[in-house]
Amino acid sequence: MERPPVCLVTGNEHKVREAAMTLGRYGIRVERCPMRKLEVQSDDLVEIARTAAESLCGRGPDAPLLVEDAGLFVRRLRGFPGPYSDFAYRTIGVEGILRLLDGVEDRAAYFMAALCACWRGELACFSGVVEGTIALEPRGTGGFGFDPIFVPDGHTATFAELGEDVKSAISHRARALAAFAEWFLSKEL
Numbered sequence: 001m002e003r004p005p006v007c008l009v010t011g012n013e014h015k016v017r018e019a020a021m022t023l024g025r026y027g028i029r030v031e032r033c034p035m036r037k038l039e040v041q042s043d044d045l046v047e048i049a050r051t052a053a054e055s056l057c058g059r060g061p062d063a064p065l066l067v068e069d070a071g072l073f074v075r076r077l078r079g080f081p082g083p084y085s086d087f088a089y090r091t092i093g094v095e096g097i098l099r100l101l102d103g104v105e106d107r108a109a110y111f112m113a114a115l116c117a118c119w120r121g122e123l124a125c126f127s128g129v130v131e132g133t134i135a136l137e138p139r140g141t142g143g144f145g146f147d148p149i150f151v152p153d154g155h156t157a158t159f160a161e162l163g164e165d166v167k168s169a170i171s172h173r174a175r176a177l178a179a180f181a182e183w184f185l186s187k188e189l
Contacts, residue, residue: 001189004063006117007033009056014144015068019177021168026181035059037067045069045083045114050125053116057123064119064184070173072146074134075108076101089145094138097149107134111150111172117180124183128175143167 008019008030020030037052053067071085077100081088088096101107109132116125131153138148140160147159152170159167168174 005029005031006064008066009033009035009037018168022174022177049114049116053118057118064117066117068115070113073110076104076106094149109134113172113176115176126176126179128172130172
């Protein structure tokens with residue numbers, strides 16, 4: 001019996017493409033789920049993803065539902081924008097984050113993804129973190145969001161410069177998806 005494709009609840013096609021590339025390495029197919037997810041306000045990404053997944057559990061197709069939330073946490077800015085990254089991106093953008101760090105030497109940051117899955121009435125959450133720094137200027141045309149200013153540890157290029165293949169193997173989202181894949185593949189059909 002073949003495993004069903006997982007259904008990622010998002011309107012962001014970039015996330016669907018990254019999830020498909022990452023989970024494809026495990027032989028898992030991904031589809032975008034057209035359901036609308038509950039958007040709660042919290043300082044905790046796992047709580048945001050868990051609440052949204054719980055609200056959808058049992059309401060979708062007979063396939064694993066995935067809900068993901070991610071954020072960029074800049075240490076010098078006390079974790080801002082964190083779970084408010086989408087709002088920060090839409091309001092102050094990449095340039096706004098760079099202005100907030102103007103003249104700041106400590107540019108340490110990390111991306112975190114929280115992914116919650118609901119399948120057969122079971123809810124499981126996974127997270128992934130990738131450490132890095134904020135570049136002095138935007139670089140690269142790939143990726144989305146804050147990718148042009150985030151340089152992951154061990155690299156000199158931003159996520160936007162590394163390309164989808166590399167990002168889908170090393171990103172915060174890739175790490176959370178890998179943990180999900182192990183869980184999903186351990187389940188009997």
